[in-house]
Every structure is written in C-alpha cells, then in structure tokens.
Amino acid sequence: MNRTAKKTELINCHICQSYKYKKILTKFEMNLVKCMECGLVYANPILQESELFKRYTDSFFFDEYLPAFKALPTYYDLGAIRSHFFIFLQLIAKFFTPGKRLLDVGCGAGFFLKAAEETGWEAEGVELSSVASKYAKNIVKVKVHEGKLEDLHLPADKFDLVALIDTIEHLRNPLLTLKEINRILTKEGILLIGTPDFDSLSRLLLRESWAVLSPEEHFAIFSHNTLSYIIQKANFRVLGIRNLLQFNPEYTHDKKRLSYYVFKSLNKKLESLKKMEKTQLYEYADIMLIEEKNPKNIQNFNSDLNPARRTKRTIHKWSKKWLRGDTLVAVAKKTNGKKT
Numbered sequence: 001m002n003r004t005a006k007k008t009e010l011i012n013c014h015i016c017q018s019y020k021y022k023k024i025l026t027k028f029e030m031n032l033v034k035c036m037e038c039g040l041v042y043a044n045p046i047l048q049e050s051e052l053f054k055r056y057t058d059s060f061f062f063d064e065y066l067p068a069f070k071a072l073p074t075y076y077d078l079g080a081i082r083s084h085f086f087i088f089l090q091l092i093a094k095f096f097t098p099g100k101r102l103l104d105v106g107c108g109a110g111f112f113l114k115a116a117e118e119t120g121w122e123a124e125g126v127e128l129s130s131v132a133s134k135y136a137k138n139i140v141k142v143k144v145h146e147g148k149l150e151d152l153h154l155p156a157d158k159f160d161l162v163a164l165i166d167t168i169e170h171l172r173n174p175l176l177t178l179k180e181i182n183r184i185l186t187k188e189g190i191l192l193i194g195t196p197d198f199d200s201l202s203r204l205l206l207r208e209s210w211a212v213l214s215p216e217e218h219f220a221i222f223s224h225n226t227l228s229y230i231i232q233k234a235n236f237r238v239l240g241i242r243n244l245l246q247f248n249p250e251y252t253h254d255k256k257r258l259s260y261y262v263f264k265s266l267n268k269k270l271e272s273l274k275k276m277e278k279t280q281l282y283e284y285a286d287i288m289l290i291e292e293k294n295p296k297n298i299q300n301f302n303s304d305l306n307p308a309r310r311t312k313r314t315i316h317k318w319s320k321k322w323l324r325g326d327t328l329v330a331v332a333k334k335t336n337g338k339k340t
C-alpha cells in the first residue's frame, strides 16, 4: 500500500470539539493525539472518507477477519461464535423479551447477529464492507443493510437494542453515529458497546506496537471516562461501564520485541492461575448486574455482601485503576435528552 498517497484532514476532538491536543504517537505515518480538554485519544489528521473502503478489502476479510473467528469462506462454527461473543450474548439476554429488535452496527460477517437471532431476537445488521455483507447474507444468512448507518435512513424508534461491538473505534464520526443510533432506538432503548480500553495494561507493556494503536483504522481509542462522556453527549444514560481482565498479547504489530515475549509468558501464567479465573468470573457476574429492570442491583450487591467480601470488592475496584484488561463494555439507555 502506498501510504503517502492517503488523503487525510485535520479535525477537532470528536467529543468536545476542542482543537487543542498533544501528539502522543506517530505510526504508519499518522498521528494519534490526546484532546487537552476531555482526554480523548484520536487520529488527527484523520483519513478521509474515500480512504475507508481501501482498508476493508477481500483479502483483509478472508485472510485476517474470518480466521479470527475460526471461519472459512463457506463455513463457520456457531459454537466458536457463541464463545467469542459470550459476554455480549449474556448481556443482551438481560434485555430480551419476544418480539424485540436488535441492530448490530458494524456487524462484519454477521456472526453476532446469527448468535443473537438464535436466542430469539429479531436481528438486523449494518455493514460498510461489501465482501462482509455478502458473506453475512449468503453464508450466515442474516439480514444486513450494506452501507453507512447515517446514510441508510432507517426508521426512527425501530430497534430495542443497538450493539456496537469492536466498531466505535473504527467510526469517522462516532458522536454523529451515536446520535443516529439514539434516533432509531425505541423509547428507553439500549445501547451496547464493546471497544478497546486505552488504559489497558497491554498498552503499557506492548507500547506503540499494541495493534489497537493504529491511527489508520482506529480513529478514536476510548478510556472509561471518554467512553462515558461520548455516550452521555449522544443523549444516553450510562447504566454501567466495565473493564474485562482479559489480554491478547498476539494483538501486536511487532512480534520481534522482547516485550511481546515477556507479555505472552506473563499472560500464560496469569491464565493458569485459579485466582485469575475467579477474578474473571467475578467480573462477569459484576457485568451482569448492569440491568435495565433493577438499577438498584449494584447498590444491593454491595450492601448484601459480608465485610470480607466487601473488602475484596473494594480491593478489586482499586486494583482496576491500573490492572486493566483490553476491553471496555458499556451499556446505556436512551434518555431523549432529559437529564436523569
């Protein structure tokens, strides 16, 4: 790819519109900057819209995307898909009643859609890439709208839940897309987001080789605070944001680095620890408390615990300030602009 031929443009912060930023990294001849007002990390200058389609080629889809799901050009394993999306499937089940409609924005090959459909949701997807949309329609056999969400003009108040899984970081204008999602959601509809955490330990260990830091495809990389901020700015009420203590040392641009080997063996050790497994189960349980029907659950959960478990929870909360996994999960509810 001829990188120098890329068309780019300077932008203001996606959330607060500030033009003040400091550069934190240059990679693939592009910059990642941090907004000096709200702290958002974003690509600036950003690739122009016409450049977007160049990334999502057939070879990317067949050589990188499908293998990540252990899928082949004409075959996919629903069991592998279910375990890949385990936490998200558990979460959407919380909000399900028969007849409810789900939209997956940036649905790729439609795997999450298929898994959601199997649990009863009336599911549709939106996907920019034509090769992924075709696969979703012909192989996975799910309903997909090909194009950009904002251009599709889907009906207002149509969906009960909209999912953005590993998508928001790829959006050229994430606030605009969130506002469009707000419009097409039903009253008190649910927004579900899964995205990389800028404050992950992976970034501290792998440094600039961490593949999430990729300004030519990840245009905004969120932290707990900036994700919460953009969600609220799009007129949602945050029901909960959690970081999951899981790492993927393979997600690096430089496997020759010592830090990669150190991280890989550290992660192997961590994964074999019973305590780590317990912590992950604990975090899953905690995530499941993000619930529409009983928002007081989290409070009850705290007060119901005995002192020893309460202390454990406090230690966990404190340690999460620095021991952070790769993924942020957020659940929010449409508020129609009214403060709650």
Ligand SMILES: [Zn+2]
Binding pocket: 013, 014, 015, 016, 017, 018, 035, 036, 037, 038, 039, 040
């Ligand atoms: Zn900002």
